[in-house]
Amino acid sequence: MRMQTILPGFDNPVHDAGRIFRAVLDAMARPGRVVSLTGLSGTPAGMHVSTAAVALTLFDADTPVCPEGFGDDSAAWLQFHCGCPVLSAPEEALFGLFRSGMQLDGAERYSGGSESYPDRSATLLVQVDSLREGDQLRLEGPGIQDEQRLAVSGLDRAFWPLFARNRATYPLGVDVILCAPSEVACLPRTITARGPITCM
Amino acid sequence: MQGHFISTATDNTSIGTAPQRTGRQAQEGGDSGYNFAFLDEQTKRMVRRALLKAVAIPGYQVPFASREMPMPYGWGTGGIQVTASVIKHDDVLKVIDQGADDTTNAVSIRSFFARTTGVATTESTAEATLVQTRHRIPEQPLREGQILVYQVPIPEPLRWVEPRETETRTMHAHEEYGVMHVKLYEDIARHGRIATSFDYPVLVAGRYVMSPSPIPKFDNPKMHDSPALQLFGAGREQRIYAIPPYTTVRSLDFEDFPFEVQQWDACCGLCGADDSYLDEIILDDAGGRMFVCSDSDHCRKRREAGHVGPMGGTTQTLEGSDNG
Numbered sequence: 001m002r003m004q005t006i007l008p009g010f011d012n013p014v015h016d017a018g019r020i021f022r023a024v025l026d027a028m029a030r031p032g033r034v035v036s037l038t039g040l041s042g043t044p045a046g047m048h049v050s051t052a053a054v055a056l057t058l059f060d061a062d063t064p065v066c067p068e069g070f071g072d073d074s075a076a077w078l079q080f081h082c083g084c085p086v087l088s089a090p091e092e093a094l095f096g097l098f099r100s101g102m103q104l105d106g107a108e109r110y111s112g113g114s115e116s117y118p119d120r121s122a123t124l125l126v127q128v129d130s131l132r133e134g135d136q137l138r139l140e141g142p143g144i145q146d147e148q149r150l151a152v153s154g155l156d157r158a159f160w161p162l163f164a165r166n167r168a169t170y171p172l173g174v175d176v177i178l179c180a181p182s183e184v185a186c187l188p189r190t191i192t193a194r195g196p197i198t199c200m
Numbered sequence: 201m202q203g204h205f206i207s208t209a210t211d212n213t214s215i216g217t218a219p220q221r222t223g224r225q226a227q228e229g230g231d232s233g234y235n236f237a238f239l240d241e242q243t244k245r246m247v248r249r250a251l252l253k254a255v256a257i258p259g260y261q262v263p264f265a266s267r268e269m270p271m272p273y274g275w276g277t278g279g280i281q282v283t284a285s286v287i288k289h290d291d292v293l294k295v296i297d298q299g300a301d302d303t304t305n306a307v308s309i310r311s312f313f314a315r316t317t318g319v320a321t322t323e324s325t326a327e328a329t330l331v332q333t334r335h336r337i338p339e340q341p342l343r344e345g346q347i348l349v350y351q352v353p354i355p356e357p358l359r360w361v362e363p364r365e366t367e368t369r370t371m372h373a374h375e376e377y378g379v380m381h382v383k384l385y386e387d388i389a390r391h392g393r394i395a396t397s398f399d400y401p402v403l404v405a406g407r408y409v410m411s412p413s414p415i416p417k418f419d420n421p422k423m424h425d426s427p428a429l430q431l432f433g434a435g436r437e438q439r440i441y442a443i444p445p446y447t448t449v450r451s452l453d454f455e456d457f458p459f460e461v462q463q464w465d466a467c468c469g470l471c472g473a474d475d476s477y478l479d480e481i482i483l484d485d486a487g488g489r490m491f492v493c494s495d496s497d498h499c500r501k502r503r504e505a506g507h508v509g510p511m512g513g514t515t516q517t518l519e520g521s522d523n524g
Binding site for chain 2: 013014015017018019021022024025026028029030057058059060062063115116117118119121123142143144145170171175188189190
């Protein structure tokens with residue numbers, strides 16, 4: 001038995017969730033564009049403000065969540081604020097949460113939906129150190145006029161071959177939200193990424 | 201006109217171009233007693249998750265648990281649920297019905313959101329951040345950052361050729377769209393041209409055939425590569441779908457019968473526009489008629505800029521006689 005303090009969620013659940021959702025919608029509609037997500041005073045150890053904000057906005061009792069690399073206090077925080085089932089089985093999760101710097105080999109176990117229902121697929125929140133510097137990528141696909149550049153640091157390089165394989169299964173596949181400490185960028189399954197580090 | 205939110209709504213219909221905010225409604229959350237934008241947060245989360253998947257799979261119809269709204273199906277319950285899940289208190293909302301800001305459906309929905317959110321409303325396409333539409337895309341090109349929400353009655357483009365949902369879902373899964381071309385071909389065989397003039401099917405991002413909702417095919421080219429985000433909500437049919445900005449939207453056609461839009465011999469009677477979508481208005485029993493812009497904001501902006509159509513003096517004469 002240990003004393004556990006659960007950190008607060010949004011100051012204003014209705015308007016904060018609305019604001020964060022619009023930012024995420026904008027990021028999903030314009031893949032690779034970095035949007036700022038702020039407005040939380042504290043988060044569980046290892047969880048970025050951006051990740052926590054997206055969790056508070058989208059998770060609830062209908063969304064099984066699989067946190068990978070996070071501690072018990074993160075699971076308790078998620079269950080307290082979102083009421084979401086916290087699983088250790090990626091196959092059944094609608095959302096995956098990856099702590100910064102984690103190996104992402106397990107990402108392939110998440111559901112990509114079915115041919116008839118490609119929307120019944122997981123969304124992965126992958127924490128990174130920064131979306132302002134690091135590996136340079138060029139993105140193409142719906143939502144992008146010509147080409148979008150993206151810089152990422154703190155992301156397992158195995159991610160990009162995985163993401164290319166994910167792209168090849170379109171319209172099936174997972175969608176990814178890269179979460180820097182206070183910013184996110186989205187990589188929906190439609191996106192083709194080209195960079196110096198693909199498929200060694 | 202006796203819908204219960206219509207009769208009790210305060211007069212928030214903005215006349216003129218400046219976004220308007222009424223004092224009581226400007227407070228955060230709008231009308232007390234309801235959550236911001238009417239829907240509860242649980243419903244909004246469900247709709248929001250559906251919207252994100254819809255954006256990630258352009259043109260694919262995402263099922264969602266559509267709620268009862270305080271208006272009948274067919275009045276835009278799908279569009280309203282999308283708007284309610286997307287709207288923020290600093291948005292500027294425009295609502296149009298067949299292009300016009302001042303028709304019953306548009307006025308009702310605008311006052312519904314003014315009352316339940318307190319957001320500013322406008323009739324100007326340029327000033328709006330969020331536009332909910334029934335059956336038209338504004339003439340003025342949309343810009344980056346704007347969101348266009350369509351009210352959709354029948355989201356399934358294959359429904360007219362295959363009534364079974366299980367079948368159409370499999371046809372989408374297998375990209376089996378030949379039957380759509382057969383339908384268009386039958387038009388040509390019967391009429392000598394593709395006679396479909398509204399709800400003209402499109403192929404989105406090279407994968408999904410999608411219903412653009414009953415917009416005239418005149419508006420189809422505006423969907424292609426639009427800088428704005430386009431969201432579609434069908435309440436009765438419980439479907440949400442989307443087109444991200446800068447996405448390929450191609451109207452289905454044939455090499456020897458290429459897609460083409462409607463054209464008119466006349467121009468707008470009020471503003472003289474010859475490049476906008478025109479409505480025909482019957483003036484009397486003797487065959488008198490005129491054509492006017494369907495987009496009321498576009499028409500007013502043009503008249504304010506000094507453009508006058510062949511019947512452009514008519515309204516002033518009427519106003520003058522009213523005053524006298």
